[in-house]
Every structure is written in C-alpha cells, then in structure tokens.
Amino acid sequence: MKTFTLGTSKSQVLEMIPERSIHKIHLDEKVIALVRLGEIFYAFQADCPHRGTSLIEGTLTNRGEIICPLHKYRFEIKSGKVKVGSCGDLEIYQNELTEVGLKIWLP
C-alpha cells in the first residue's frame, strides 16, 4: 500500500478542492477521481469500470452517486457499488483529512 498526501494543511486542502466538483488527481502514474462533500472526501478510480470512459466528466447526484457520461451507469461514490448498470464496482481508495493534508492510500 502506498500513501500520498495532498496539500500541507487541512484548510489548504479544503480551499483547494471545492465541494461537489469532480477532480482529476495524478498520484504517481495513477489517475484517480476525488470528490469533496463537506469535510468528507471520496477517492475512486477515474475511469468507468464499464468501458473506461473518464468519470471526471461524469455527473454527481444529490444521492452521492456518480453518473458515467457515456452509458449513464451509476456508482455510489462511498462504497463504489454499481447502482444502475451491469459491470463491476468502482475501485475506491481510503483517505483521511488530517492537519497536514489529505492522506490517500492506494493498494
């Protein structure tokens, strides 16, 4: 498991990542998607498990789901579970907002 730290403080991370937008983050050679709801962050694979379309262009619903722009499959960003569609679940990444930044763990 690899640990990455985004930013240098909690307040800097909160300023850097506006709420409810979908961010593309590069961690080494991996690209992940990051969403903030309040002080909770959700990190998940940036490409759709169905056909690999970028979820960065997806739509976030009020129910905490992301809708893929291509075939409109839906995934719960908290658990990664596919809610509408027939493909595998989203890979999600553990993270924690700390006083020294946002820690993200990749397997």
Ligand code: FES
């Ligand atoms: S590529 Fe995402 S739903 Fe088909």
